[in-house]
Amino acid sequence: MDNVKNDAYYIKRLKQDLEFVVTHMKNVDIEELNANEVLLDSMLFRMIQISENAKKLSDEYKLHRGNVPWNAIYGLRNRIVHDYGNVDRKRH
Secondary structure, three states: OHHHHHHHHHHHHHHHHHHHHHHHHOOOOHHHHHHOHHHHHHHHHHHHHHHHHHHOOOHHHHHOOOOOOHHHHHHHHHHHHHOHHHOOOOOO
């Protein structure tokens, strides 16, 4: 039961962060994103949160959603935090 409760919490957080990104990136092109340091930092923070919260979902939850690229979501945080200077924002 704890896993279900925890999964519900993390899914709620994931949805909130994803909705935030979609809302604030609507009609924003790459040049505007690169020029707006506050927006860029905010989006990167939310993407890190998405990655961190996805890791906290139970194995059972993730197993039943095998079509989700979990490893790519987890790796996103590492790319942002450890390799930020080499992240091609035009490609991702």
